[in-house]
Amino acid sequence: MIFADALEWLLSPANWSGPTSIPTRVGVHLLYCLAAVLGASAIAVPLGLWIGHTGRGGTVLVAGGNALRALPTLGLVTLLYLLLGGGQAGVVIALIVLAIPPLLAGAYAGVQDVDRGVVDAARGMGMTGSQVLWRVELPNALPLLLGGVRNATLQVVATASVAAYVGIETLGRPLLDGLRVLDYGQFVGGAVLIALLAVALDLLLAGVGRLLVPKGLTLGTRRRKGKLSATAAAQREVRGSKA
Structure with missing residues (x-):
């Protein structure tokens, strides 16, 4: 019965037009996810590559990553939203903070997983530290690095739903509205949309990974x-x- 109601809600023409339509909410959800993953990548990927390359700060990275993972999503979004006086910046910053740990782990583990014999051979050929990083370690680290990007994207897609609690029209809005009025068809329909979006993005990133990783x-x-x-x-x- 609930799934029939969810299908009816998903197929209702009223939900596919207007400023609060499903396409509009999907677009807003994607925009926040893109901003969060790009912002987190700009911070976490260079830092993870540097720590993996130099071997310094690994313990701090693990401890910091675990601390960030332990932060409550809804509490962080609400706190930053209030501290920054409302608007979208607080939500984006909160999502960036939540996306940093998997990106850091992927970049760091990718470089650490590179065969040390290959690295020593590159140094023996006269390559500088930066050349070893960009020409040897980074290409070999791509599988784990892209795995971190996929993990971060899936986490952000799921957690961006909580932005609805501060009035932003993401795909979390059907979940919130459905619970408020006990409309479980709308609630399940919103959950299905989030799951489908996550699967679609994961498949897209998997395809990108096949193109980028050296054969x-x-x-x-x-x-x-x-x-x-x-x-x-x-x-x-x-x-x-x-x-």
Whole structure:
């Protein structure tokens, strides 16, 4: 019954036109997500790459990331909204703060995961520290770095819904209005829209990742996985023969 009501709400022509329509709210939601991910990337990615490259500040990064993850989303959005006198800046800053930890972790882990032998070889060829970072470590760190971007995007898509509590017409508005009047069809319909948006963005970023990650790196990863699988199979055969 609830899902039938949600489908009816989603297909209602009244919800697809006007300033509070579903397309308008999707656009506002996307705009806030884009601003938050770009703002967080400008801060977290260079910092994560630098810490991963130099090996300094890793402990502080982990502690700071855990502290940021522990912040209550709704409380942070409301606090910054009030401190900045309303408007959109407080919401964007709050979303940026929440998007920083996965981006930091992805950039830092990506550089740390690079084969040290490759890095030493680059240094032995006379590359400077910055050349090693941009020409060797960054290309090899792209899979984990883009994974951090995907995680941050999904988190922001979900948490941007709380902006409706301060009067911003994101996809959280159907959730809030549905709970207020006990219209569970509207509530479930809003949740479905958020889930579909998250899935669409994740698939889009996965496609972008396939285009950006060097093919040689992808092939090397597959070969390493193949070797590990073959080794594991051989070990199982040895254990079986001993038994």
